[in-house]
Amino acid sequence: MSVGLVLVSHSAKLAEGLAEVAAQMAPDVTIVPAGGLSGGGIGTDYDEVVAAVQRADSGSGVVLLYDLGSAQMTAELAVESLPEANTAVVADAPFVEGTVAAAVAAQGGADRAAVLAAAAAAGGQPELEAHPATSAPEADRLEVVLANEVGLHARPAAVLARSLSGFEADVSVLLGDKEADAHSVLALMSLGARKGDRIEVRARGPEAAQALAKVKELVAQNFGDPA
CATH class of the missing domain: 3.30.1340.10 (HPr-like)
Incomplete structure (x- = not known):
């Protein structure tokens, strides 16, 4: 079982597209997009993010990534509401690069801490x-x-x-x-x-x-x- 990823975005299309790209590099990782409002508008939906975390968790934990400031707040609220506090964590990382790095780390069998670290490290310049x-x-x-x-x-x-x-x-x-x-x-x-x-x-x-x-x-x- 690998660490799961949840992509929190103001746009459903953005989250779905990034999930599709990351899945090409990490075919065995559960990557769940959680973008847009339930009615199809631009924004973030707390209930959808909570449900996405539950779907992404296969037992090894979940790392959430977000696109903009208010998406961070939604992601953090969702994590705080979980019955088990250690189930998921929000990454402070660039949305695209962080997702790619986290997905590859998870595909390689890294634990949640290592996946989180990989996402955060993606904020620097390429090596x-x-x-x-x-x-x-x-x-x-x-x-x-x-x-x-x-x-x-x-x-x-x-x-x-x-x-x-x-x-x-x-x-x-x-x-x-x-x-x-x-x-x-x-x-x-x-x-x-x-x-x-x-x-x-x-x-x-x-x-x-x-x-x-x-x-x-x-x-x-x-x-x-x-x-």
């Missing part, structure tokens, strides 16, 4: 560095060409980050003069790597070779996407 950052000779290297249609965007970036989480290795991906932490979905997406781009992957650590082999396998399989 991009200058190209020489991991140029030390002890780093194992691999060069591959992306053949999948969308490159390292959204779901493929999430697949890569999740797949590397089990290896004892520091892995980074380089495109041109930019380098991203391969364990960060947002950083990978910020590279802007597209179909046909040649990327370099560098790894250090006891399982560096295994991590690079996994990257090569994922690229060969187009991250599960059609070429």
Whole structure:
């Protein structure tokens, strides 16, 4: 069972669209949109948020994310009204980036505290560095060409980050003069790597070779996407 997510927004379409995007990266996570008023207008509905939390909770807790100030208030009131105070928590995080980071963390099996931390950390700048950052000779290297249609965007970036989480290795991906932490979905997406781009992957650590082999396998399989 994974931590569930509730997306509290003034707009039903916004919440539903973001839930759809996040679900592409975290197919096993329950993500419940709670946007708009019951009559279809713009606003937040306390009863709907409470019901959404109940639907999202599979036993591992729930993290709520919100778009604007009054949505925060609604989310907090909903959490305070729950019979068990530790069931859910409201994240202080950017709505889109925080949802993506939280969804990927939950998909990877993180507990509620770690999912909350992942959402909050998404408020910073993507972890991009200058190209020489991991140029030390002890780093194992691999060069591959992306053949999948969308490159390292959204779901493929999430697949890569999740797949590397089990290896004892520091892995980074380089495109041109930019380098991203391969364990960060947002950083990978910020590279802007597209179909046909040649990327370099560098790894250090006891399982560096295994991590690079996994990257090569994922690229060969187009991250599960059609070429």
